[in-house]
Amino acid sequence: MSKYVKYALSAAALLTLTACAGGTEEAEGVEGDSSTASSGQTLSAVTDRGELNAGVNDQLPGFGYVDSDGNYTGFDIDIARAVAAAVLGDADAVNFRPLSAQERFTAVQTGEVDVLVRNTTWTASRDTEVGLNFAPVTFYDGQGMMVNADAGVSSLEDLEGMIIGVETGTTTELNLADQMDAIGVSYETQTFDDRDALIAAYQAGSVDAWTTDRSGLVSSFAVLDDPDGHVILEETLSKEPLAPAVLHGDDQWMDVVSWTVFALIQAEEFGITQDNIDDFMDSDDPDVRRLLGIEEDLGGYLGLDSDFAYQAISQVGNYGEIYDRHLGPDTQFDLPRGMNALYEDGGLHYSMPFR
Amino acid sequence: MIDERLHIKGEMDSRLEVTDAPRLKQDGQTPFFKALKKNLFDGPKNTLLTLLTALFSGLVLYQVVQFAVTNSWDVVYIHLRLLMIGQYPLEELWRLWFALYYASLMIGGTWGLFKGAGKAVALTFGSVFLAFAIIPWTTLNTTLNLVACLLLMAGGYLLGSRFSVLKIPALVLWALYFPLTLGLIMGFGGLLDPVLSRYWGGWLLTVILASVAIIGCFPLGILLALGRRSELPVVRYFCIAYIELVRGTPLIMVLFIGQLLIPLFLGGQTGMDNVTRAMIAYVFFAAAYLAEDVRGGLQSIPGGQYEAAQALGLNKIKTTFFIILPQALKAVIPAMVGLFITILKDTSLVAIIGLSDFLGTARRISNNPEYLGRYLELYVFVAVFYFIFCYLMAYVSRYLERSLSKGSR
Numbered sequence: 037m038s039k040y041v042k043y044a045l046s047a048a049a050l051l052t053l054t055a056c057a058g059g060t061e062e063a064e065g066v067e068g069d070s071s072t073a074s075s076g077q078t079l080s081a082v083t084d085r086g087e088l089n090a091g092v093n094d095q096l097p098g099f100g101y102v103d104s105d106g107n108y109t110g111f112d113i114d115i116a117r118a119v120a121a122a123v124l125g126d127a128d129a130v131n132f133r134p135l136s137a138q139e140r141f142t143a144v145q146t147g148e149v150d151v152l153v154r155n156t157t158w159t160a161s162r163d164t165e166v167g168l169n170f171a172p173v174t175f176y177d178g179q180g181m182m183v184n185a186d187a188g189v190s191s192l193e194d195l196e197g198m199i200i201g202v203e204t205g206t207t208t209e210l211n212l213a214d215q216m217d218a219i220g221v222s223y224e225t226q227t228f229d230d231r232d233a234l235i236a237a238y239q240a241g242s243v244d245a246w247t248t249d250r251s252g253l254v255s256s257f258a259v260l261d262d263p264d265g266h267v268i269l270e271e272t273l274s275k276e277p278l279a280p281a282v283l284h285g286d287d288q289w290m291d292v293v294s295w296t297v298f299a300l301i302q303a304e305e306f307g308i309t310q311d312n313i314d315d316f317m318d319s320d321d322p323d324v325r326r327l328l329g330i331e332e333d334l335g336g337y338l339g340l341d342s343d344f345a346y347q348a349i350s351q352v353g354n355y356g357e358i359y360d361r362h363l364g365p366d367t368q369f370d371l372p373r374g375m376n377a378l379y380e381d382g383g384l385h386y387s388m389p390f391r
Numbered sequence: 392m393i394d395e396r397l398h399i400k401g402e403m404d405s406r407l408e409v410t411d412a413p414r415l416k417q418d419g420q421t422p423f424f425k426a427l428k429k430n431l432f433d434g435p436k437n438t439l440l441t442l443l444t445a446l447f448s449g450l451v452l453y454q455v456v457q458f459a460v461t462n463s464w465d466v467v468y469i470h471l472r473l474l475m476i477g478q479y480p481l482e483e484l485w486r487l488w489f490a491l492y493y494a495s496l497m498i499g500g501t502w503g504l505f506k507g508a509g510k511a512v513a514l515t516f517g518s519v520f521l522a523f524a525i526i527p528w529t530t531l532n533t534t535l536n537l538v539a540c541l542l543l544m545a546g547g548y549l550l551g552s553r554f555s556v557l558k559i560p561a562l563v564l565w566a567l568y569f570p571l572t573l574g575l576i577m578g579f580g581g582l583l584d585p586v587l588s589r590y591w592g593g594w595l596l597t598v599i600l601a602s603v604a605i606i607g608c609f610p611l612g613i614l615l616a617l618g619r620r621s622e623l624p625v626v627r628y629f630c631i632a633y634i635e636l637v638r639g640t641p642l643i644m645v646l647f648i649g650q651l652l653i654p655l656f657l658g659g660q661t662g663m664d665n666v667t668r669a670m671i672a673y674v675f676f677a678a679a680y681l682a683e684d685v686r687g688g689l690q691s692i693p694g695g696q697y698e699a700a701q702a703l704g705l706n707k708i709k710t711t712f713f714i715i716l717p718q719a720l721k722a723v724i725p726a727m728v729g730l731f732i733t734i735l736k737d738t739s740l741v742a743i744i745g746l747s748d749f750l751g752t753a754r755r756i757s758n759n760p761e762y763l764g765r766y767l768e769l770y771v772f773v774a775v776f777y778f779i780f781c782y783l784m785a786y787v788s789r790y791l792e793r794s795l796s797k798g799s800r
Contacts, residue, residue, distance in 0.1 A: 102473070106472070368761075
């Protein structure tokens with residue numbers, strides 16, 4: 037008899053287990069719908085707390101990492117700091133919560149973080165099924181391919197029969213398969229858990245090419261033994277627009293984050309920088325006056341102080357400054373602005389008008 | 392002792408070879424060389440093997456030394472603070488030093504009072520302190536604090552070896568150590584400035600997580616083991632279900648459940664930070680494994696022990712806690728310490744839930760653009776550090792096992 041009870045219990049245990057396992061995957065969609073925030077909730081929570089909870093990456097060179105003194109720094113980190121400056125008037129009032137790729141969406145859904153600035157690609161399913169809302173794109177990335185300069189490869193077609201290294205658990209592997217299927221090139225993949233291992237294998241010649249986001253490829257030049265011996269193919273395998281994300285449903289908070297990002301871009305358009313912003317305070321240009329909150333209370337409409345853009349720009353800098361600080365020519369990445377230039381310079385960044 | 396034996400062997404050899412012509416030459420050789428010849432170069436096959444092994448070991452050694460010498464290791468020493476304590480605020484550093492002082496004094500005292508394995512623990516900690524104190528790139532402040540730790544340890548030893556009446560106070564102080572230092576590190580729930588768990592990192596986080604898991608799983612695991620042998624079906628089946636469910640689940644999943652499902656079920660407003668959630672996950676996970684280890688011990692106790700206790704008029708509770716458990720636990724020390732070592736190393740899995748333990752901090756540092764690609768030195772440092780402490784645990788366990796089983800031999 038007791039044997040049967042035991043079996044029954046194990047079966048029940050197994051069921052619970054599978055339910056749990058299923059739960060982790062489905063939780064995103066289900067909970068995303070039920071736990072949507074109501075408008076205004078997040079902003080008042082942040083101001084009451086006096087601190088912005090920002091979900092970030094702590095292991096992505098240039099975008100989010102920890103410097104030698106233990107401070108969070110990077111491109112994404114500065115975007116989060118700009119939001120804190122706009123909302124709370126203090127760019128340092130941020131609680132950075134390092135998130136792994138797996139837990140990042142749950143952290144937004146449960147309200148553990150107010151904003152997710154963690155090199156997250158804006159996709160349809162994340163915007164809908166996962167229950168996120170995306171602020172304007174802060175960085176246009178795309179998947180690229182690195183090959184040896186003397187391998188005679190100049191396009192994806194030349195990779196016929198070669199071994200391509202990718203990281204596991206990323207969309208890059210799927211993108212690669214999609215692209216290669218589309219152009220009918222057969223190849224072999226070798227997957228790696230860890231980028232360091234992938235680069236080591238590439239350098240040792242056990243893979244002929246490797247693929248990841250272009251920003252990642254460029255940053256890897258710093259670790260290659262012979263940086264001049266490698267090239268990144270012109271072709272882009274996928275679009276990877278990286279944008280800050282907030283929980284679906286709180287429109288006011290969504291507006292706050294969006295217009296903070298726009299303010300950073302608008303400031304670069306106007307040539308307003310961290311250093312010269314005070315010279316603009318007596319500007320006659322009505323556009324500038326509205327952006328900086330001297331004329332019309334645009335900040336008030338967002339539920340913020342009228343000087344929210346001034347705070348963000350003066351404490352963190354405009355978009356171009358943030359870019360140059362972490363990815364620009366003075367850094368070892370020296371990543372060309374490309375798509376990330378302002379629209380006037382042939383890029384894609386374009387602020388909606390402040391009026 | 393070994394030398395003596397070799398010596399005798401050597402003499403016997405020379406006696407055997409008394410008639411050989413090259414005796415004069417042999418006389419000039421020390422017993423050590425003779426033993427060497429006999430054990431390593433005895434016949435062509437052995438000589439070849441010896442040479443090959445020597446060649447291989449030499450090659451490996453050369454590579455290791457070359458690695459150690461040619462690398463500048465600056466990536467390790469610049470980030471020593473991050474690796475050890477993460478982002479713990481500098482102005483509150485005294486709390487950690489106090490914890491280390493306390494530990495040093497107690498380790499020294501324990502060595503003096505109880506001898507035995509305390510010596511190995513004290514010497515290991517002492518060497519690590521000394522190593523960190525004498526490497527040139529630690530700040531003066533750190534060096535002074537480490538020297539103070541060493542002095543406290545020596546003082547503890549002297550006190551302990553002189554006054555054996557301190558045994559009971561020492562045990563009480565040990566029992567208080569963990570709650571006291573953890574309270575201090577956190578700020579005693581508001582008495583001092585609270586240092587939130589988000590600032591814990593590196594080796595500090597690893598040690599805190601592992602200690603909480605080990606200390607927390609102990610009572611829970613014993614209760615589960617006893618429950619599994621209970622005569623009450625509800626208790627028994629609950630314990631079996633719990634143990635089997637947890638043991639049938641990967642640790643990563645338990646961590647994910649703790650990290651993702653708890654806040655989803657409780658609406659995210661639990662006020663429980665992610666370190667606490669990880670601690671809970673580890674305690675519950677480790678308890679199931681400990682329960683099985685302890686059950687093994689319980690089953691090894693012969694029925695005569697129960698009967699004898701009954702004959703002496705002890706009730707069930709007294710029998711369990713004074714007769715059965717002490718023997719059962721003693722029997723499974725190796726298995727338990729094996730589990731504890733596993734827990735210490737498994738704490739590095741918290742990297743997947745965004746925490747930065749010792750290994751996670753090394754990964755973080757290797758992603759600092761200034762030190763891109765310098766992961767090898769960091770990982771070697773992390774491995775050596777883990778090895779020292781895991782080996783120490785294993786050594787102490789072996790010692791305890793030997794000294795506790797003296798009666799039964």
